[in-house]
Amino acid sequence: MQLINQKMADSLYLLVSKLFDGNRMLDRMITVLNIKFVMSKTASIIHPKLAHAYPLLADAVGEWIESRNCMVVYLETPRDASEYINPQDLFKTYLDYSIELEQLIEEIILIAEEEKDRSTKIFLEGFLSKINKYTEQALLLVDKSNLYPDPMDFDRDIESFIII
16 A cells, blocks of 8 residues: 555655756766866765765655655656856856755645645655755855855865865
């Protein structure tokens, strides 16, 4: 017996997909940081702390879906060949993604309320508080990159900007 309805499950599949999109986006950003902007220290720190976190976050949602006796459906993730004009543009894109992710979770929380799925609502509220920390990190990267016009100075000090 499935403990979430199809509307709820479909919404959670979208969340899983969005999280895997974040991994893909960040992996692309890592290669751009490494090659185009020559910010290898930044790339080496951000890669495990951020890019690797998103599949684990997706797994947490998938485990929730499975705990409700429902099989996870994995949607396609898009190709990413994004170009960025500077590190500020790159970090702003990550912040925009983070805000979109929070908004998606908030929308799914509303669906859980409409569907009277209190357990999923509680799970998502806790999950949102975890995601808030990644948004905070994205905001800090944007703010700091705007204060450091020289990417090499930013790259030198990156360790002090990581709060995750």
